[in-house]
Amino acid sequence: MAAGKRYRKAAEAVDRDKLYELTDALGVLKAFPSAKFDETVEIAINLNVDPKYADQMVRGAIVLPHGVGKSVRVLVFAKGDKEKEAKAAGADHVGGEELAKKILEDNWFEFDRVIATPDMMGVVGRLGKALGPRGLMPNPKLGTVTMDIQRAVEEQKAGKVEYRADKSGIVHAIVGKKSFDADKLAANIRALLDAVIKARPTAVKGTYLKKAAISATMSPGVRLDPSKLAA
Numbered sequence: 001m002a003a004g005k006r007y008r009k010a011a012e013a014v015d016r017d018k019l020y021e022l023t024d025a026l027g028v029l030k031a032f033p034s035a036k037f038d039e040t041v042e043i044a045i046n047l048n049v050d051p052k053y054a055d056q057m058v059r060g061a062i063v064l065p066h067g068v069g070k071s072v073r074v075l076v077f078a079k080g081d082k083e084k085e086a087k088a089a090g091a092d093h094v095g096g097e098e099l100a101k102k103i104l105e106d107n108w109f110e111f112d113r114v115i116a117t118p119d120m121m122g123v124v125g126r127l128g129k130a131l132g133p134r135g136l137m138p139n140p141k142l143g144t145v146t147m148d149i150q151r152a153v154e155e156q157k158a159g160k161v162e163y164r165a166d167k168s169g170i171v172h173a174i175v176g177k178k179s180f181d182a183d184k185l186a187a188n189i190r191a192l193l194d195a196v197i198k199a200r201p202t203a204v205k206g207t208y209l210k211k212a213a214i215s216a217t218m219s220p221g222v223r224l225d226p227s228k229l230a231a
Helices: 003-012 022-031 081-089 097-106 118-134 149-158 182-198
Strands: 040-047 059-063 074-077 093-095 113-116 160-164 170-177 209-216
Touching (some): 040 182, 074 149, 093 097, 097 118, 113 149, 170 182
Antiparallel strands (some): 040 170, 040 209
């Protein structure tokens, strides 16, 4: 089935004016015509925040209970015993200056997450313009600047998801694959929503969750009922 025809068929199955409960929304999503690959499922959450103000930024990370269904390549900047710890924990790339040079000079980005020990941030700091725009810069608030390298690597390998409200106040996050059972997708989504709700800035007044929708890589979005998500 051609992509355009498949998308139109999926769109016809969605009531654009309806706000679905999560279980029903997943049922609609799972019933969409399948692509030739295992599509990624994502949620978009529109929050009543203005991220240009520091006290309204929503950002964090969470290990989803059922992972994201993909292999995560982890790069660790560490030395000495921490380098050995990273390798033992399953990091794909471990090193220091030589990796920084490879990124800057060879435009090398064969990794999905970057972790660093605090004493390596002098090296990593020079990579800000390369890593920052890709969302790869290590951050202590996200657990990616740490001395507990084993835990950090294991969490990333297990499917730790970072979330952050963009300029429009919308959080986009991967919650799994379309091949996941609906109950596993639901558990991942609820875990992410719980984290986002707990991260509600104290400066926000009134309704926090304005809109939300789930979608697969090749599918239209299915709108969720935000009043049920916050319950």
